[in-house]
Each structure stands twice: as structure tokens, then as C-alpha cells.
Amino acid sequence: MTVSGSVKKALIVGGGIIGSSIAWHMATAGVKVTLLEARSAAAGASSNSFGWINATAAESADYFALRMQAITDYKQMLQRQPKDSEARRCTRFAGSLWWETQGSELTELGARLHNYGHCVREIGSDEFSKLEPNVANPPESCLYTELDGAAEGDTLTRFFLQQAASKGATVLLGASLNNLLTANGCVCGVQSSHGKYEADVVILATGAATQTIAESVGVNLPMENRRGLIVHTNPVPDVISQVINADDIHFRQAPDGHIVMGEIFSGGTFSAKPHDTPAGFSRELLRRLRKRLPGVENLRIERVQLGTRPVPLDGYPAVGMPASLPGLYVVTTHSGITLAPLLGRLVTEELVECRRSVLLSTYHPDRFM
């Protein structure tokens, strides 16, 4: 279902990358926006993310289409910003190399992505070494795409919030939603730590907390959130340009020189390995990284972050207004760093222009009802 009338006044709960992007888009469209964030900007998953912007991790044609459009929206959004803007400085589109598996599995994944229309191609070790000469032990084959990028989720979130504020949005940090207010079967506002707020729509962009909040008003939104560990090294001179997804580690170099690394995406979750402590697992990641980058001296761990990935039960985004509760709009998803600029635009189109994009047709939260 879609909304019945154009939204003039919106309350957004959650100051992660998703809520911030929606706030910016809605404020730009002339909506009176108030955003409540319980802690600080990007305090949740958005500052604990690996930050890979991609269409590669798409397990269906629909999801691929959404992610491809997300990359297009990213590039357009960045082009509109001045060269020295924070958004452009913290985002880089330099491609990715992927070999979490080898052999037929790798080839099949490449073929599936190709069928969706992805420009990914399988390359061998010689081409790999030309692209990333500083990475040791190149794989026999891997999937290469020029399409992908990476962003610093915390910086981008703060940038979106600043843009939203410059367009008139009120951003309240340290302000938490206590409960949703309803009248005549509709959500009409919230009771918060900063008092009562009323709005035409309350947008829940509360990441991993969304299931609990939605359930408090009878909306079923099952989630299987997963913890993940991200480790930052000290800054080092430029050594790699792509996002590298190897079979035992994924890593990339941030624009400020830090290497950002984590466990492989398909290797289960950090919390699924009870014998691992964050400190112990970080040391293991550093050992793996040093083997990949033997020419880099003095690599050491500077920051260890444990985050929670918001993941709707079937793994796909949940975006829309539950039919059972008009006035409430939920937006929760994994891959939020990839999807944030696009979702900000699509949610605004739906709520302001009453036009729901076909790209969202499979992602309505009512699929769980």
C-alpha cells in the first residue's frame, strides 16, 4: 500500500545513514522534518560498517536492480557536491575484487550476476597483479568489477544530517523515542525523551531496534540482526585502491590511509564463533592482512569496532507503510551504506508525491504479516 496524501510534516526516528538520507531528501522536498536520534549521529551500524558500496551481493534480480540504481544515485549525488565536500572526500569508486570462493562456485556467481546485467568479469592472477601490485598471493581467479566503491558511513551520515539541517530540518541528538502515539487506528506522533511530537508520518529508521519498536504497536517485522567486527589499522601510504574480498578477509584502504578490514561476508558471523574475543579475532585479522600486504611495514591495530547489522528475516530491505497501521513507515535494511542515497529519494517520492517506485515492489514490510 502507499500513502493517501502528500506528507507535509514528518518525524524521522534514527540518525543513522538511512534516517539522515531520508531527512535530507524530505527537507529538500519542502517537508517540515524533525529527526530524533537517541545517541549521537551514526551511533549504530552506520559507524561500524565495512562501507562497501556494491551490486555484487545481490541474491535476486530484483535486489540487483535496486542496488544498481543505488550506485547510480550515489554517483549523481556526489557529482552535485563540491569537490572538497565531505561526501566526496569520504567516498571512492575504484572497483572491487572478490574471491570468497573458487572454482565452479565463483564461475556460477559470475554467470548469475552477468545474467542480471552486472558488468562483473572473471580475471586471472596476472590481471589481478596489474590492478593491485602490492597484494601478495593473487588468487587463480576472481570476480572484478569497476562499478563498486566504498564510503565512510559515519562521515557520510554527518554530511547528510548537515545537509538536512541546512534545508530546515530539526535534528535532535540525544532524543529517544519512548513510544509511538496512535489515534483512530493511525500513528500520529511520538512520545520522546524531549516531549511529544505530532506528524503526518513517523518514519522508523532505527536499524537493528526496528523490530522491537514495530512490535510495540502490533506490526510484525521479524529480524535476524547479526553482529560484525570491523578493525581499522594505523594510516599507511597508498597501497591498494579496490575493495578486496578474499577468501579469509575483506579489506580496503580508506581515503585517510587506514586499512579497514573484517571477516568475510559469507563466513558466518563473528558472534557465531564463541571462542573468538574481539581482541583475539582482530589479531587474527591483522595476521591475515600482513600476509596479503607483506610490503607494508608497521601495520598495527588502531580501532576495533563491534557493530550490529540490521537484517530483516529474509535478508532483504523492509521499506513501506504497514497496511495495518497508517501513519507509520518503516525502513530497515542491511547494506544501508549502499542503499541510503537511493532509499532517501524513493521514500520521499512515495510520501511526498504518493508514487511508490517499482524498485520497492518486493520490499514492502507487509510480506511478513
Ligand SMILES: Cc1cc2nc3c(=O)[nH]c(=O)nc-3n(C[C@H](O)[C@H](O)[C@H](O)COP(=O)(O)OP(=O)(O)OC[C@H]3O[C@@H](n4cnc5c(N)ncnc54)[C@H](O)[C@@H]3O)c2cc1C
Ligand atoms: C560489521 C558491519 C559491516 C557492514 N558492511 C556493510 C557494507 O560493506 N556495505 C553496506 O552497504 N552495508 C554494510 N553494513 C550494513 C550497514 O552498515 C547498515 O545497513 C546501515 O548502517 C544501517 O543504517 P541505519 O541508519 O538503518 O541504522 P543505524 O546506523 O543502526 O541507525 C539507527 C539509529 O537509530 C537510533 N535509534 C534506535 N532506537 C532509537 C529510539 N528509540 N529513539 C531514537 N533513536 C533510536 C540508533 O541510536 C541509531 O543511531 C555493515 C554493517 C556492519 C555492522
